[in-house]
Amino acid sequence: MSSNIKITRICECCKNEFTARTTKTLYCSLKCSSKAYKQRTRQAKIDKSNNETESGKKANFEAIKARDYIDVNMASNLVGISRRTIYRLIERGELDIAKFGRRTIIRRCDLESFFSIPMQESILRPVQEFPGLENCYTIGQIQHKFGISAGALYMVIQRHGITKYSIGKFNYVAKKDIDIIFNAREK
Structure with a gap:
């Protein structure tokens, strides 16, 4: 037809x-x-x-959400920020971690609680004023006086949340903060 x-x-x-x-x-x-x-x-x-890739990502995301302890790669995928940013948060002492050999582990609840804090509170933290050069040690002076390596000193400073001041090419730390830590250890 x-x-x-x-x-x-x-x-x-x-x-x-x-x-x-x-x-x-x-x-x-x-x-x-x-x-x-x-x-x-x-x-x-x-x-x-x-579609297969997206469903694989979602399954991976659900597996990450089910775990209590995650590594830095999983944390960056979960939150959607870079690994370097996660490491910066750790260096600033804003995220608690556990180390297993060379591996860094973060509790998922710590990560979620960090991002649930309003940003204004973290921005409005009081800034400690520079106490003056006469009331500060340089990193080299601390190493010489207390016989500690540079790496160990930086770990102590980070662990105790001590403020470092960068002036020119030198880093300074308040004498009172360092004396409290190292005099307490000597006793």
Whole structure:
């Protein structure tokens, strides 16, 4: 059964004008129809692959949320920030960690509680004033006076949350803070 209908259409593939014999014709030729089919097939494969990737990410995310202790990579994926930012938070003493060899472990509840604190509170912390050079030790002076290595000294400073002051090329620490720590250890 043939049709005597002649409809002017624009091809979906090549955008050229053609005369169609049915109301459902979309393409001007077999070549354009084949191109469109291949493009639809290719796009379907891409969409399927993207969906599989997204479902894998969600499953990974759910596995991370189920764990009580996570490493830095998992924490960065969970929160959506870089690993370096997580390490900066750790260096500032804002996140508690546990070390197992070279591996750094964070409690998920600590991470969540850190990000639940309003940012204004953390910004409005009182800044300790510089006590003056006569009331401060340089890092070298502390090492010489108390016989401690640079790495151990920085760990003590970080662990106790002691404020360091950078002036020029030197780092200074208040004498009263250091004396309290090291005199308490000598006793």
